[in-house]
Amino acid sequence: MRRVYLDHNATTPLDPRVFEAMKPYLTDAFGNASSPHHYGRLAKQALERSRVIAAEAIAARPEEIIFTSGGTESDNLAIRGIAYHRGKGHIITSSVEHHAVLKTCQALERAGFRTTYLSVDRQGRVDPDEVKRSIRKDTVLISLMFANNETGVMQPVAEISGIARENGILFHCDAVQGIGKSAIDVREMCIDLLSVSSHKIYGPQGIGGLYVRDRTELSPIIAGGHHERGLRPGTENIAAIVGFAQALKIAVDEIDTYRVTVSCLRDKLESELLDRIDRVEIHGAQAERLPHTSSVGFSSVEAESILLHLDLKGIAASSGSACTTGDPEPSHVLSAMGISPELARGSIRISLGRENTAEEVDYTVGVLEAAIAQLRRISSQ
Ligand SMILES: Cc1ncc(COP(=O)(O)O)c(C=O)c1O
Numbered sequence: 001m002r003r004v005y006l007d008h009n010a011t012t013p014l015d016p017r018v019f020e021a022m023k024p025y026l027t028d029a030f031g032n033a034s035s036p037h038h039y040g041r042l043a044k045q046a047l048e049r050s051r052v053i054a055a056e057a058i059a060a061r062p063e064e065i066i067f068t069s070g071g072t073e074s075d076n077l078a079i080r081g082i083a084y085h086r087g088k089g090h091i092i093t094s095s096v097e098h099h100a101v102l103k104t105c106q107a108l109e110r111a112g113f114r115t116t117y118l119s120v121d122r123q124g125r126v127d128p129d130e131v132k133r134s135i136r137k138d139t140v141l142i143s144l145m146f147a148n149n150e151t152g153v154m155q156p157v158a159e160i161s162g163i164a165r166e167n168g169i170l171f172h173c174d175a176v177q178g179i180g181k182s183a184i185d186v187r188e189m190c191i192d193l194l195s196v197s198s199h200k201i202y203g204p205q206g207i208g209g210l211y212v213r214d215r216t217e218l219s220p221i222i223a224g225g226h227h228e229r230g231l232r233p234g235t236e237n238i239a240a241i242v243g244f245a246q247a248l249k250i251a252v253d254e255i256d257t258y259r260v261t262v263s264c265l266r267d268k269l270e271s272e273l274l275d276r277i278d279r280v281e282i283h284g285a286q287a288e289r290l291p292h293t294s295s296v297g298f299s300s301v302e303a304e305s306i307l308l309h310l311d312l313k314g315i316a317a318s319s320g321s322a323c324t325t326g327d328p329e330p331s332h333v334l335s336a337m338g339i340s341p342e343l344a345r346g347s348i349r350i351s352l353g354r355e356n357t358a359e360e361v362d363y364t365v366g367v368l369e370a371a372i373a374q375l376r377r378i379s380s381q
Pocket residue numbers: 009010069070071072073075098100145147148149174176177197198199206208321322323
């Protein structure tokens with residue numbers, strides 16, 4: 001059957017160049033990077049080379065990069081790490097964050113921390129003035145995502161990190177969906193902690209990183225050895241780290257071509273959907289968005305039924321975050337944007353990738369047009 005993959009915000013295929021870079025560390029160069037012998041030294045060299053590559057991609061210094069198991073762990077390490085180090089205090093975040101941030105903040109609330117969840121406007125953006133109004137004497141951290149995983153809507157990160165810096169508050173940014181899609185310079189953007197993940201940028205799954213600005217004090221969240229400056233104990237996964245660094249380098253080196261390719265496809269997809277199907281809304285369309293993500297709401301249909309139709313025709317898309325699949329509640333992101341529960345339940349996420357083609361977009365629009373017409377006919381009977 002013909003297959004069209006349009007779920008790149010869930011995960012991406014492994015780039016063959018990344019796989020090639022990883023291969024030696026899955027076979028002959030299998031050493032533990034902490035071992036003092038030949039095998040250990042080979043692993044250690046690969047680890048430190050990868051740290052340099054990862055740091056360069058975001059204008060950081062190598063010693064500021066901590067390798068983790070991915071975006072979820074990086075978010076937890078950033079937020080819990082600062083909270084545990086400070087002992088108590090107030091955290092500001094937004095109501096549209098990924099669950100890796102939201103549930104971490106909720107867990108900290110149960111441990112006595114206070115959290116303010118910023119609202120967003122109809123386009124999904126946080127208001128910097130609300131950030132200013134939310135700051136308290138005991139605010140220790142502002143955590144805001146670079147871009148939303150469901151809608152692609154970008155937050156005014158540089159403006160809000162500037163507010164944090166002026167007030168002596170640390171700023172964490174979940175850039176899991178933004179990295180490699182929009183340029184990120186942690187120094188210029190006044191970011192103290194930045195979470196990234198490999199599998200959203202054609203790297204292997206289960207690996208990611210946390211940028212921790214020089215002299216930022218935080219506590220580890222798991223106990224163990226001295227690895228990763230003691231902030232992330234555990235034997236490093238060298239093959240995955242090498243793959244992640246390679247994927248990051250490719251994503252940053254090729255960002256301009258990527259942006260042109262996917263934004264042309266995204267614009268074509270959205271304009272054809274709006275032309276050919278009535279009662280359709282593109283969420284966050286007036287905001288600055290990532291170039292490859294489209295959150296589309298269809299009135300009077302259920303997203304799960306649309307996705308089933310797409311899957312039967314070989315098209316993979318999603319109803320929102322892969323981490324909330326099966327959740328009967330409408331998306332917390334779309335709800336926070338003030339989108340009605342009815343439209344939120346009929347919303348799907350299409351996230352394009354560099355291997356998609358205009359012909360695949362045409363095919364998808366045709367399948368969607370037929371599916372929506374059929375589902376609306378059934379629901380009106
Ligand atoms: C914005 C955001 N943050 C965090 C994560 C979690 O990343 P990982 O899958 O690497 O744990 C995701 C994954 O979808 C995400 O989209």
